[in-house]
Each structure stands twice: as structure tokens, then as C-alpha cells.
Amino acid sequence: MIDARSLTRDFVVSRSQTVHAVRGISLRIEPGELVAVLGPNGAGKTTTMRMLTTLIAPTSGTATVAGHDVVREPAQVRRHIGYVGQGNGAGHTQRVRDELNTQGRIYGLDRRAARQRAAELLDALDLTELATRKVSALSGGQRRRLDVAMGLVHGPSLLFLDEPSTGLDPQNRANLWEHILRMRAEREMTVVLTTHYMDEADSMAERVVVVDHGEIIADDSAATLKAKLAGxxxxxxxxxxxxxxxxxxxxxxxxxxxxxxxxxxxxxxxxxxxxxxxxxxxxxxxxxxxxxxxxxxQPTLDDVFLALTGRSLRESENEHGDPQDPKTPKDVPA
Ligand SMILES: Nc1ncnc2c1ncn2[C@@H]1O[C@H](COP(=O)(O)OP(=O)(O)OP(=O)(O)O)[C@@H](O)[C@H]1O
Ligand SMILES: [Mg+2]
CATH class of the missing domain: 3.30.70.100 (Alpha-Beta Plaits)
Incomplete structure (x- = not known):
């Protein structure tokens, strides 16, 4: 479903400063996998996702998504994927049902098909009662469920979710997860998501990809990572x-x-x-x-991160300055 080879992405911030956001990521993801990408702020998670979803071009390296090259065939890639961006997304003024309708029309569904898809997704994500609410009047959790529904309008076989649960209370997080897992089972979707919640990556994903400083530093099941690295x-x-x-x-x-x-x-x-x-x-x-x-x-994924980098993921989250800044020295593994 995804085959990325040595992807890199630089951002030229000024004449004297280039940020190496992604420094050579290679990744294969098979159909039906649920993969959590974990890493501190600035690790390059969103940048990687944006390359895989054709929103930005890699500086070097290649990737195919659903069998299509992200640079040469962006339209075909987009047809197969859904993308729910970080802190999305949906317009503020429309009502929930209209928002989904509009999205369906954008993806080329006719009026009737768009209405039907909207109704299905409202039902699937428990939003039917909120269908006539303004998007701006939804709670954070309801809003995030709408974001996910928006990403599913065109029936993608691969769904990218960038921090779907950030900012939600535990109940809403659990609820969103329940929906994501059910949709995945029903539609046999591949799901790639980023999260800062280690417990979530641990319990929900079968595969955890740990990214740090623009590189993959571990890629395995949470159980194996914990057994191998932290003990x-x-x-x-x-x-x-x-x-x-x-x-x-x-x-x-x-x-x-x-x-x-x-x-x-x-x-x-x-x-x-x-x-x-x-x-x-x-x-x-x-x-x-x-x-x-x-x-x-028993170890947590934070212990795994600590074993890999010498820093705790929580500490990294609070690091001041830009961890990607080439002038910032990498921490030396313990
Ligand atoms: N458009 C841009 N211009 C310049 N630098 C950028 C741009 N987008 C991202 N970066 C830098 O690239 C690095 C990686 O950013 P990215 O958003 O991919 O991190 P992330 O892992 O998603 O972090 P977070 O967990 O905070 O969402 C950061 O140092 C960021 O400041
Ligand atoms: Mg991000």
C-alpha cells in the first residue's frame, strides 16, 4: 500500500538556514495494516505524511502509494487515500451534513450519491443527531469525528490521520478509536496515524514506527520493541x-x-x-x-524511546528550541 524509499525533505527557511525535516525515510506498509507513527514534536511525522499524501514534494527519494508514484501520479494517489490533517480542517460555517455533502461533490459524487454517503458516514461516526449543527458549534471530539468522516467520503482504501486524538479527553479519545477501528474492520482499510499518546500507540496499533530527527529509529510491534529494547x-x-x-x-x-x-x-x-x-x-x-x-x-513505549535516544519522549516534547535545527546537537544515546 505504501512503499517509500529514502524520502527526504528540506525546507529552506532562509539563505543561511535549511531545515532537514525528513532525512531518509524508507517504509513499506501492507494493505490492512494499522500503523502508528510516534515521535517528539518536530520529528518529521507531518512532513512525511504530507509527502505521502502528495501535498508536498520530496526533496529526494521516491514513494508509491496505492501503487502510484506520489510525484508523477498525484491525482491517482489522492483517489485512493483519505487524509485528516493535524488540527484540521472542516469549514466553520456550514452545517455538519452540508459539510459532508460538499466534500462528496468535490470528489465527484453526484448529488444523490453525495447525500447517501453523507448519511452513511453520519451514522457510522455517530453524528446523525448533530447533522444540522453548525461545525463551529461542535465539541472537540465531535469535530474530530467529523474530520474522520470527511476523510472517508470517497471510500479510500488508505486513511492517513495526523494526530486524530490530540486534545480530546480520555472518553472522546476512546470513542474516536472505537469508530476508527470499526471503520477499518468494515472497510478493510489501511490506517496510518500519528500520535503523541504512547499508551494509545501501544494498545491500538499492531505496528509502531518511531521517528526522531527525521529518521525512523524503530519499527516493530509495541510488544517486541518493549521486550527487545527496554526489558x-x-x-x-x-x-x-x-x-x-x-x-x-x-x-x-x-x-x-x-x-x-x-x-x-x-x-x-x-x-x-x-x-x-x-x-x-x-x-x-x-x-x-x-x-x-x-x-x-513493565516497560512503556516511553522507555523504548529512552533506550533508543537517551531522552524520554515526554522530555523531548518539552525541549526548547527546534529539535530539527541542524545546529542543535543530537542527544547522545545512553
Ligand atoms: N513549511 C515549513 N517550513 C520550514 N520548516 C518546516 C516547515 N514544515 C515543517 N518544518 C520543520 O520541519 C520539522 C518537522 O516538522 P513536522 O511538522 O514534520 O514535525 P512533526 O513530527 O509532525 O511534529 P509535531 O509532533 O509537533 O506535529 C520541524 O523542525 C518543523 O519546524
Ligand atoms: Mg505533526
Missing amino acids: DRIVVTVAGDDARPLARLVDRLPGARDVVLDGNRVEAHVGDGPAAVPELLRAAVAADVPVATAQVH
């Missing part, structure tokens, strides 16, 4: 205030690394937390080390 962490405390004997036992656990001793507490990465804890407890009993508490923390 489980255990936190164990002893009764009393000297955990040095405990630290020695932790050190001997299979796959133990980054063992940190802090007063009565020891923290470490281990391959398999639920297996490591009973083993540690047996060793502690044998060595007469009085363990007080033992916890397993």
Missing part, C-alpha cells in the same frame, strides 16, 4: 537500611543490567521481571537477606 525493571527493598547484599544477588540474575543501589533499595533491568522476582526471593532466603518488597515494572 522489565525490578525494584526491591530490604528491611533495614543496607541493600548491598541484595544488590549482589540482583547482579547475578540472568540478564540483569543497570543495577542501581540506593539505601535500602535496589533497581535493575532484567529480561523477564515475573521470572526474575521469585528467583531473587529464593536466593535471598538462601542467603538470609531480608527482602521487604519486590515490584516488577
Whole structure:
């Protein structure tokens, strides 16, 4: 469905400054996949999506989408895709139903077909009751559902969603997801979306592509990424205030690394937390080390990002300055 090879995109901001927004992205996405693209602000997610949706041309590299070249055959590409931009989108003055009707007409549906498609989508995205409301009077979540409906008017086989759930409360996020997943199942659509919500990427997408500084730094299932890169962490405390004997036992656990001793507490990465804890407890009993508490923390995608870049995704989000600025040095992986 998507075959991108070494895509790059520079933005010339001024005579002396060029932003390398995308620095060589290669990506294959098969029909029916649901792929979440994750990465900090300025990583190049939107720029990549805009190239794949023919809105901007790559500086170098090639991509085919639905079998058509994004540069040479933009019209054919557009016929197969829906695109819901970041912080879209729909006009402010029309009513919800009219907005969908207009969109259908733009895509070449006749009056009747456009009306019918609008009715279907209103129903599918739970917007029927809001059909005569002005778009400007919708809540954020309702508005985002309308954005998704707009992206589906022409029955695309591939849907791009740029941060569909940003700014929505948890209930609206869950609701939007329910709709996206259902539409995907019903229409056998391929869905590519960006998100800043790691929990969302983790639980919803089968495949997570992590982008940083305009490059893909990881591409796998969330479970594999977490197992491969972050591993489980255990936190164990002893009764009393000297955990040095405990630290020695932790050190001997299979796959133990980054063992940190802090007063009565020891923290470490281990391959398999639920297996490591009973083993540690047996060793502690044998060595007469009085363990007080033992916890397993399973990794999140943020831990994966940390393992890959040495920065937490949350910290990166708060970074000042432009992370793409070529003058800003890359953080050194831990
Ligand atoms: N039209 C433009 N002109 C100049 N620079 C741009 C332009 N569009 C994007 N950039 C720069 O390219 C880099 C990548 O931007 P992009 O919008 O692709 O990031 P993103 O990953 O979508 O970030 P966010 O999570 O904040 O949406 C940023 O440094 C951005 O400032
Ligand atoms: Mg973006």
C-alpha cells in the first residue's frame, strides 16, 4: 500500500538556514495494516505524511502509494487515500451534513450519491443527531469525528490521520478509536496515524514506527520493541537500611543490567521481571537477606524511546528550541 524509499525533505527557511525535516525515510506498509507513527514534536511525522499524501514534494527519494508514484501520479494517489490533517480542517460555517455533502461533490459524487454517503458516514461516526449543527458549534471530539468522516467520503482504501486524538479527553479519545477501528474492520482499510499518546500507540496499533530527527529509529510491534529494547525493571527493598547484599544477588540474575543501589533499595533491568522476582526471593532466603518488597515494572513505549535516544519522549516534547535545527546537537544515546 505504501512503499517509500529514502524520502527526504528540506525546507529552506532562509539563505543561511535549511531545515532537514525528513532525512531518509524508507517504509513499506501492507494493505490492512494499522500503523502508528510516534515521535517528539518536530520529528518529521507531518512532513512525511504530507509527502505521502502528495501535498508536498520530496526533496529526494521516491514513494508509491496505492501503487502510484506520489510525484508523477498525484491525482491517482489522492483517489485512493483519505487524509485528516493535524488540527484540521472542516469549514466553520456550514452545517455538519452540508459539510459532508460538499466534500462528496468535490470528489465527484453526484448529488444523490453525495447525500447517501453523507448519511452513511453520519451514522457510522455517530453524528446523525448533530447533522444540522453548525461545525463551529461542535465539541472537540465531535469535530474530530467529523474530520474522520470527511476523510472517508470517497471510500479510500488508505486513511492517513495526523494526530486524530490530540486534545480530546480520555472518553472522546476512546470513542474516536472505537469508530476508527470499526471503520477499518468494515472497510478493510489501511490506517496510518500519528500520535503523541504512547499508551494509545501501544494498545491500538499492531505496528509502531518511531521517528526522531527525521529518521525512523524503530519499527516493530509495541510488544517486541518493549521486550527487545527496554526489558522489565525490578525494584526491591530490604528491611533495614543496607541493600548491598541484595544488590549482589540482583547482579547475578540472568540478564540483569543497570543495577542501581540506593539505601535500602535496589533497581535493575532484567529480561523477564515475573521470572526474575521469585528467583531473587529464593536466593535471598538462601542467603538470609531480608527482602521487604519486590515490584516488577513493565516497560512503556516511553522507555523504548529512552533506550533508543537517551531522552524520554515526554522530555523531548518539552525541549526548547527546534529539535530539527541542524545546529542543535543530537542527544547522545545512553
Ligand atoms: N513549511 C515549513 N517550513 C520550514 N520548516 C518546516 C516547515 N514544515 C515543517 N518544518 C520543520 O520541519 C520539522 C518537522 O516538522 P513536522 O511538522 O514534520 O514535525 P512533526 O513530527 O509532525 O511534529 P509535531 O509532533 O509537533 O506535529 C520541524 O523542525 C518543523 O519546524
Ligand atoms: Mg505533526
